[in-house]
Amino acid sequence: FLFLLVTGQPAKSKRPKEPGENKIKPVNKKVKPKAPKIKERESADSSLKSQSILTQVMDKGRFQKLAATLSLSAGESIELRCKGSNVTWNYPSYLDTFKDSRLSIKQLDRYGQLILANSTAADTGEYSCWLQLCNGSKCRKDETKTGSTYIFFTDKEELFVPTPSYFEIVYLNPDKPAVIPCRVTTPSAKVTLHREFPAEEIETDGSDIIYDVQKGFIYQHPTSDHKGIVYCKAESQGTPQISIKYHLLYVEVPKGPPSTTIAASSNRAEVGDSIRVICTALGEPDVDVNFRWQYPGQEVERPVIIQNFWRLINRGTGHTTRLSKSVLVIEDFEARDAGNYICIAENLQGETMVATKVELN
Numbered sequence: 001f002l003f004l005l006v007t008g009q010p011a012k013s014k015r016p017k018e019p020g021e022n023k024i025k026p027v028n029k030k031v032k033p034k035a036p037k038i039k040e041r042e043s044a045d046s047s048l049k050s051q052s053i054l055t056q057v058m059d060k061g062r063f064q065k066l067a068a069t070l071s072l073s074a075g076e077s078i079e080l081r082c083k084g085s086n087v088t089w090n091y092p093s094y095l096d097t098f099k100d101s102r103l104s105i106k107q108l109d110r111y112g113q114l115i116l117a118n119s120t121a122a123d124t125g126e127y128s129c130w131l132q133l134c135n136g137s138k139c140r141k142d143e144t145k146t147g148s149t150y151i152f153f154t155d156k157e158e159l160f161v162p163t164p165s166y167f168e169i170v171y172l173n174p175d176k177p178a179v180i181p182c183r184v185t186t187p188s189a190k191v192t193l194h195r196e197f198p199a200e201e202i203e204t205d206g207s208d209i210i211y212d213v214q215k216g217f218i219y220q221h222p223t224s225d226h227k228g229i230v231y232c233k234a235e236s237q238g239t240p241q242i243s244i245k246y247h248l249l250y251v252e253v254p255k256g257p258p259s260t261t262i263a264a265s266s267n268r269a270e271v272g273d274s275i276r277v278i279c280t281a282l283g284e285p286d287v288d289v290n291f292r293w294q295y296p297g298q299e300v301e302r303p304v305i306i307q308n309f310w311r312l313i314n315r316g317t318g319h320t321t322r323l324s325k326s327v328l329v330i331e332d333f334e335a336r337d338a339g340n341y342i343c344i345a346e347n348l349q350g351e352t353m354v355a356t357k358v359e360l361n
Helices: 036-043
Strands: 004-007 055-059 062-065 069-073 077-083 087-090 103-107 111-116 125-135 138-154 167-172 178-180 190-195 200-202 209-212 216-219 228-235 241-250 259-264 275-283 290-294 305-314 320-330 339-347 350-360
Touching (some): 077 087, 111 125, 167 178, 178 241, 190 209, 259 350, 275 339, 275 350, 290 305, 320 339
Parallel strands (some): 004 055, 167 241
Antiparallel strands (some): 004 077, 055 062, 103 111, 125 138, 178 216, 209 216, 259 275, 290 339, 339 350
């Protein structure tokens, strides 16, 4: 079972997490019916098919299953336990980003343990665990043994969950909802959405724009009319508080493999010249582009320099595009470097191959 214990003790273990630990892996939902217990569960009422293994220790010897949400005061420490010999955890990602020493995760013989010491408002979010079923090196999530709760760490000085920045970009894509992530630490707080210019409150009608206390304001059908700078305001038994600002950018880029071009600093080179080949891809602002190169000296491991970078560009009328570049540099051109330079730009929709030729003078 997974226990949640409210204590005042600091984390006992500060083992650094291995790379990739706590990442959610692709799920194969087919359950392997190797034990009679699983067969009984499959034939039982459907509500038992996904068995929550999340419990809260109220005090010594007394515990109860956790509800979907839990409110604790910032400053308290918590311990979560998940029964099983191979447990995977998920928790607010910023705790990983900053390698927070207040978080400790250990796998013991019969249960996994997560301790968060001296909680803060920024720790507000979802905490969950599940058992992994492994066959050799391949593991999958056991859908029948999972537990999850959303914990509010309330702090009257921090009604909004703190973020590392003072300004965030939110992309408005016409074919998917957009989220303005001004989450609160106190679920009962009254939250409103405001436009900076012209200064006005934005009406949330419950259909096109809704507020979800665990996510923020959601634009169900974003349009270019929604672009601009907005912020949230929260009130809860005291002075209203203002969130960070969010810059809403409207995006309309054709879906598909990256739109890619290639050019060399010169298509004819002398021995000893420095040559740059630039591969440029345009695409959606929040979609990564990966580059691969094929070039004449590759098989003999000819030393080259490859630099990748990207930036956002405004194409007018509120449309924003991501411009990604990969630059291949040969600092001392030789005869073996003459030939075709091929760049492959790839995103989730596919890949585009472009080529240019550099000849020896």
